[in-house]
Amino acid sequence: MSIQSHLKVGLLGSGEVAQALAVGFLKHGHRIMLGTRDPAKLADWKSQQSGAEVGSFAEAARFGEMAVLAVKGPVAIDAVRLAGAENLAGKAVMDATNPIADEPPKNGVLPFFTNYNESLMERLQREFPSTHFVKAFNSVGSGLMVNPELKGGPPTMFYCGNDEAAKAQVRAIIEQFGWEPADMGKAESARALEPLCILWCLPGFLNNDWNRAFKVLR
Numbered sequence: 305m306s307i308q309s310h311l312k313v314g315l316l317g318s319g320e321v322a323q324a325l326a327v328g329f330l331k332h333g334h335r336i337m338l339g340t341r342d343p344a345k346l347a348d349w350k351s352q353q354s355g356a357e358v359g360s361f362a363e364a365a366r367f368g369e370m371a372v373l374a375v376k377g378p379v380a381i382d383a384v385r386l387a388g389a390e391n392l393a394g395k396a397v398m399d400a401t402n403p404i405a406d407e408p409p410k411n412g413v414l415p416f417f418t419n420y421n422e423s424l425m426e427r428l429q430r431e432f433p434s435t436h437f438v439k440a441f442n443s444v445g446s447g448l449m450v451n452p453e454l455k456g457g458p459p460t461m462f463y464c465g466n467d468e469a470a471k472a473q474v475r476a477i478i479e480q481f482g483w484e485p486a487d488m489g490k491a492e493s494a495r496a497l498e499p500l501c502i503l504w505c506l507p508g509f510l511n512n513d514w515n516r517a518f519k520v521l522r
């Protein structure tokens with residue numbers, strides 16, 4: 305599937321992930337609105353990004369033909385509630401969140417508030433059944449999300465979700481952002497994808513080595 309040009313994307317979140325992906329969408333000719341509880345704090349950022357719009361979570365959700373979820377894991381459900389389930393009904397939501405608990409890492413290992421048999425994305429999908437969540441961009445740092453230049457070539461982006469049309473839309477974004485897409489199946493697969501963030505962060509916390517991404521070889 306080639307990606308629709310001038311897609312309107314509502315990003316739920318204002319942190320480094322939302323900002324990095326927003327800049328990527330703008331670079332590729334799409335329109336974006338960042339959603340936050342406090343639009344005023346993004347005035348400087350907005351003034352530096354030609355074409356960027358900033359609004360509330362609900363305004364960003366309404367604006368987007370699709371959305372990106374990029375908020376702290378423990379408040380992901382609250383943020384979607386603020387965005388309004390009705391504003392996201394039938395839309396793809398590219399979910400970059402991870403269920404990282406508030407405690408600090410132990411020997412570099414991030415703590416999760418979920419367990420091996422349940423992912424954050426499944427909780428979101430259960431809570432908001434009319435929205436099509438697709439896990440992606442959760443297992444790499446924000447600095448490498450858009451068109452990463454790594455010696456080993458394009459890295460692999462794992463993604464999963466229940467709705468095939470939503471997955472096709474996210475797959476096209478993954479390709480446009482310079483990654484090899486790897487379809488890992490339905491929502492339950494987020495149980496495997498979310499912990500990849502623990503693995504990805506380990507060399508960072510242990511050796512300050514953050515400039516890496518996963519690649520599947522055959």
Ligand SMILES: NC(=O)c1ccc[n+]([C@@H]2O[C@H](COP(=O)([O-])OP(=O)(O)OC[C@H]3O[C@@H](n4cnc5c(N)ncnc54)[C@H](OP(=O)(O)O)[C@@H]3O)[C@@H](O)[C@H]2O)c1
Binds near residue numbers: 373
């Ligand atoms: N940082 C990375 O490199 C990276 C890489 C991959 C995945 N991730 C995941 O991506 C997500 C975003 O990470 P991040 O580092 O960009 O930002 P973050 O600091 O984890 O989250 C910031 C966002 O969370 C929102 N938020 C905080 N408390 C809230 C509440 N009570 N209700 C509603 N929203 C609330 C903030 O909203 P306001 O704008 O209203 O303050 C802000 O938009 C996380 O789940 C993280 O695990 C991060």
